[in-house]
Amino acid sequence: MVIRQVAVKGNKKTRTNVILRELGLAPGDTIRLRHLSVELEARRKQLINTSLFLNVHVNVMNWEADYADIVVTVSERWYTFPIPIFELADRNFNQWWVEQKRSLNRVNVGVSLYQSNLTGRNDDVRAEFQIGYTQRVSLNYDLPYIDKSFRHGMGLIFSYSRNREINDSTAGNKQHFFRKDEFLRQVYTAGLSYSYRKAIHTRHQVFLTYTAEKIGDSIAILHPGYLGGGRKEIRYLNLMYRLRYSKADSWTYPLKGVLLLAELEKMGIGPLNDIDHVRLRLRVARYWPLFHKTYGVLGLRAQTKLPADQPYLDQRAMGYQEDYLRGLEYFVVDGTSFLIVRSTMKREVMNFNVYLPLVPAKFSSVPFRVMLKVYTDAGYSYSKQYGYGMLNNRFLYTGGLGLDIASFYDACLRVEYSINQLGQKGLFLHTKLDM
Structure with missing residues (x-):
């Protein structure tokens, strides 16, 4: 079949040329008939994965001889989100609930003003105003297309934060915190980003950021290794290249395909080199149907950082952000290099929609998918300076079973019962994908 023309319907905000860029089909393209349904479904999922639309339909119309039209009908999301911020300052829910005894002093509140698809070109602007454990203000803008070829993009980054409490050291694979009435840590960050995307599935990005950090005198005296050499202030310029490859049926909850993220970073350039390292990071996930x-x-x-001699601030390895073994959420393993392998088998046990009254029709149906899963994790973290905990420089493994509850707007609740190699068991809650 030869495509005669491609028509787009239902887009009130999103520019038609942006949709056509993501669709990847143009007049004159040929699709073999035996591949037609598979190809159109793949293109539909590509548009869904932009996070611009709730629903997408791709149909063949006006078929005459070997020629036909492609008609794309989209249902756009809400693009303006004044989202209240209520988040925990600790690494995960269990640490806050159990070890920090559900302290409301360790909660951040505020508002995130998020405008997606600002000009109809899939550009996003986000402003955040936050108080509580961390006082923070930030502004980010990402414009993926600045040229007629839809290949080049740019972005702006700015943030300022300050804390009265600081994680100044680690003992026995547990974080230690120091608190005073004055602000003990202040961080300024500003930067630019550039992106290049020739193919549909691959995106290249370059980030250039400047960071200045200042800590209180008491921290520099009690823990001179925090910033290194008893320093109270550091400044550094950071240059990072990121390669992102995504070929999966969904970005929000993939079940088939491949996701890859690779980063090469040089922190410390020229005279702005108070933190100085080269970092290489890799994240890969493979998803496939079994039956x-x-x-x-x-x-x-x-991840690996060179050289291995780094101040405490630059020694975060396993247990931070999403770099942890399921079942070791209560622990951190400091270091400059680590390796984590996760494996999961999951089965869909429920798939249903909840209908909301008093809501516009296209938003009234909320899909839910419930997955039962079993999993095992393994990992290793290397530290030259902070390798004295029971989990440092040691092969680690965990396992467990759980439930994933996934919906749209990138929402996923994970309920997991895990056991680690220390024989410790527990129920853990998370709100992000486990890969």
Whole structure:
């Protein structure tokens, strides 16, 4: 079949040429008939994965001889979100609930003003105003297309934060915190980003950021290794290249395909080199169907920094952000290099919609998918300076079973019961994908 023309319907905000860029089909393209349904479904999912639309339909119309039209009908999301901020300052829910005894002093509140698809070109602007444990203000803007070829993009980054409490050291693979009435840590960050995207699935990005950090005198005296050499202030310029490859049926909750993220970073350039390292980071996840409603997932996260002699601030390895073993959420393993391997088998047990009254029709149906899963994790973290905990420089492994509850707007609740190699068991809650 030869495509005669491509028509787009239903887009009130999003520019038609942006949709056509993501669709990747143009007049004159040829699709073999035996591949037609698979190809159109793949293109539909590409548009869904932009996070611009709730629903997308791609149909063939006006078929005459070997020629036909492609008609794309989209249902746009809400693009303006004044989202209240209520988040925990601790690394995960369990640490806050158990170890920090549900302290409201360790909660951040505020508002995030998020405008997606600002000019109809899939550009996003986000402003955040936050008080509580961390007082923070930030502004980010990302414009993926600045040229007629839809390949080049740019972005702006700015943030300022300050804290009265600081994680100044680690003992026994547990974070230690120091608090005073004055502000103990202040961080300024500003930067630019550039992106290049020739193919649909691959995006290249370059970030250039400047960071200035200042800590209180008491921290520099009690823990001179925090910033290194007893320093109270540091400044550094950071240059990072990021390669992102995504070919999966969904970015929000993938069940088939591959996701890859690779980063090469040089922190410390010229005279702005108070933190100086080269970092290489890799994250890969492979998703595939095993049999009816049953899926397998294998993920890898790895990082290395050179040189290995770094101040405490630059020694965060396993247990921070999303770099942890399921079942070791209460612990941190400091270091400059780590490797984590995660494997999961999951089966869909429920798939249903909840209908909301008093809501516009296109937003009234909220889909839910419930997945039962079993999993195992393994990992290793290397530290030259902070390798004295029971988990440092040691092979680690965990396992467990759980439930994933996924919906749209990138929402996923994970309920997991895990056991680690220390024999410790527990129920853990998370709100992000486990790969």
